[in-house]
Amino acid sequence: MPTLNEAQIRQFEADGYLIVEDAFNAKEVAQIRRIVQEDPKMAAEAKTNHNYDEGEEGLGTRLVNRSRLIDDVFSACVRSRRIVDPLEQLLGDEVCHYYHLTMLKNANTGGWQWHQDYGYHYKEFFYPDLVSVMVALDPATRDNGCLRVVRGSHRVGRLEHWDSGSQLIADPERVETALREMEEVHCEMTPGSVLYFHGNVLHASHPNLSSQPRWAFIFAYVGASNVIVLPDAPDDLLTRIDKLDDAEVAAAIARHLEEIEVSST
Numbered sequence: 001m002p003t004l005n006e007a008q009i010r011q012f013e014a015d016g017y018l019i020v021e022d023a024f025n026a027k028e029v030a031q032i033r034r035i036v037q038e039d040p041k042m043a044a045e046a047k048t049n050h051n052y053d054e055g056e057e058g059l060g061t062r063l064v065n066r067s068r069l070i071d072d073v074f075s076a077c078v079r080s081r082r083i084v085d086p087l088e089q090l091l092g093d094e095v096c097h098y099y100h101l102t103m104l105k106n107a108n109t110g111g112w113q114w115h116q117d118y119g120y121h122y123k124e125f126f127y128p129d130l131v132s133v134m135v136a137l138d139p140a141t142r143d144n145g146c147l148r149v150v151r152g153s154h155r156v157g158r159l160e161h162w163d164s165g166s167q168l169i170a171d172p173e174r175v176e177t178a179l180r181e182m183e184e185v186h187c188e189m190t191p192g193s194v195l196y197f198h199g200n201v202l203h204a205s206h207p208n209l210s211s212q213p214r215w216a217f218i219f220a221y222v223g224a225s226n227v228i229v230l231p232d233a234p235d236d237l238l239t240r241i242d243k244l245d246d247a248e249v250a251a252a253i254a255r256h257l258e259e260i261e262v263s264s265t
């Protein structure tokens with residue numbers, strides 16, 4: 001992917017998010033999506049989040065959460081230069097991997113209440129220099145629960161967060177003010193497109209009440225010069241990124257597909 005231009009960098013600074021189209025092409029997306037669908041480890045590791053208060057009616061949503069980089073297609077995408085080079089431009093720093101999620105937001109599964117990712121990770125890091133990167137594996141639309149962001153909300157700093165079901169949610173009164181003061185944006189995305197969003201950007205998504213799945217990756221990265229403040233943090237809380245070029249990502253996709261084909265025979 002070509003490096004970002006000045007206007008895109010300024011846009012990210014002002015809005016706290018940026019969409020870059022077609023980071024992965026249709027063939028790559030089809031191969032990656034097939035791996036997500038057929039890799040037995042995905043189904044085995046998927047857990048259901050209930051992102052609403054106890055006693056409330058709500059739909060669960062499934063995801064796989066991993067914090068280690070290994071030799072598979074997910075880690076290869078995390079390490080892909082196409083994702084990481086623009087990200088380093090946006091953060092103005094080298095980046096480390098923190099965790100990566102595969103969101104299996106199927107038809108009739110749940111959404112997420114408003115939160116900031118730094119609201120989750122304040123205990124670990126001194127600076128809010130974290131960026132999450134969503135890679136669409138399906139079309140993400142208003143109907144199937146695309147991500148919603150509040151434009152410019154990273155400028156309000158970290159809000160108080162508290163528990164609500166499996167989730168941490170941002171102080172609802174501040175969220176209400178943010179929604180009055182700022183614009184809510186539905187981030188509709190085509191498969192293979194990438195959304196970069198700052199750790200303090202308020203974001204949420206509606207349940208998927210359509211008949212179409214909305215699968216996506218969300219990779220979380222932290223600036224290499226951030227300071228870990230979590231007492232007794234494990235040495236491997238963050239992993240330095242050994243970046244992969246396109247040929248290496250293609251090779252990882254091919255290896256993973258072969259592994260799946262062998263294990264299914």
Ligand SMILES: O=C(O)CCC(=O)C(=O)O
Pocket residue numbers: 101103105111112117145146147203204205218
């Ligand atoms: O996938 C979604 O709809 C939202 C996920 C999210 O907000 C998060 O991972 O922080």
